[in-house]
Amino acid sequence: MSQRCPHCHYARQPDDDAPDWQCPACTKAYAKAAAVPPPDGTHNARPRHSMGHQGGVGRWLLVLLAFGAALWFGRTLFPATAAPDGPAATGQPEVRLYATAWCGYCRLTRDFFAANGIQYVEHDIEQSSEALKEHRKLGGNGVPLIVVGDDVVKGWNEAALRRLLAPWLKG
Template sequence: MLPICPHCGHARTANAEVPDWQCPACGKAYAKVDAHLSPAERRQYGRIEVPENRGGGSKWLLLLLVFGALLWFTRPLWQARVKPPEPVVAIGQPAVHLYATDWCGYCKASREFFHTNGIRYTEHDIEKSTEALNTHRKLGGNGVPLIVVGDEVVNGYNEDHLRQLLRPWIRG
């Protein structure tokens, strides 16, 4: 065996009490001599265990990323494809009249509601038309907007009530 340890540089003496393949100073093996030992020597000294280099967790992280990407990109294939129910189309939307002014914010919101949901309506400006103002007063209007859907009168902008009245004709 080697008389000088390649790890710590200790010179081995003849009266060392450790096996020939082990350094008396640092205790490390001189070389991987496990394969060169006879079966009797292996039993006497035991097996030299060399730690295995496993490469850390990077391969598991890579595997997890690949699996996640696979799930993400195949999601449309395994998700249940439910066709949304087709909206019930009712024929004959009732007449909708909007009594409003140009400057009113709620009147603007009413117009946007009608445009967004595809509701046909007729607008009457109560500041520009005396006839519209008289009809507004007859309907009990105290302010604007006043919305008439068929025979139903809605004072002010009430989106929930409008949705309830116009549900069959709202698109989307």
Template sequence: MGKRIFVLLAALAAWQNWERIETFTGLKPAPQVAASNADAPVVLYATTWCGYCAKTRSFLAEQGIRYTEFDIEKSSEGRRAYDALGGKGIPLMTIGDTVIRGYNPEGIKAALR
């Protein structure tokens, strides 16, 4: 009688935790959570006279990437955010939590993957 109860309890426990058992034994792969910046907000800190800022704007437009721009010479909010990011040059971009300094098309593409 004791063996039957043990087997019954073991079967019940297995049934209640079947998804964990499948994942642990490799019968079912664990769900992958992709950390992607594809939908992350893109913010450009720039000036009107900067040539590399213009190249960055052109690149973003060519790629169809939506972004918010702050002119750090005209926007006090933009300047504060730029300074908080340790801004020491332009253009400076944020894509989600990723900071990209200078004109860097490959860095932008990589950050959006």
């Protein structure tokens, strides 16, 4: 006598591995009024032969593919944040150069900063009235006027610059 599932109408076969109270195809318990209820914790047991049909490797590959696509396309949405450039990133104090385009000593100062990897902000006192006001406030009578942190260096003075910027000099 073969038994049919009331849910999926599967005809039970003699070689099915599911318990007698459970349908091997849909894994639902049969409704039997006179039968003993299934043991606790076993009402969702699945037969061994249907495991591959419920996901298995295919489902994991799909999840892995979706995760890989999210990483690949998400990298353009979240660009890597580079370390900030500038004096704050290296611990170097702020360096400001008040200069003119024609001054030879100003050119020496620029070359010194470039050769030693010193980051600075240049203000041309002939091009900016605001820069000229700042230059005069700092007591400048000529150029270059260099401000390193809170220290002011008037004129070209390599020894003073080396002393103030020693930890940050490359050369």
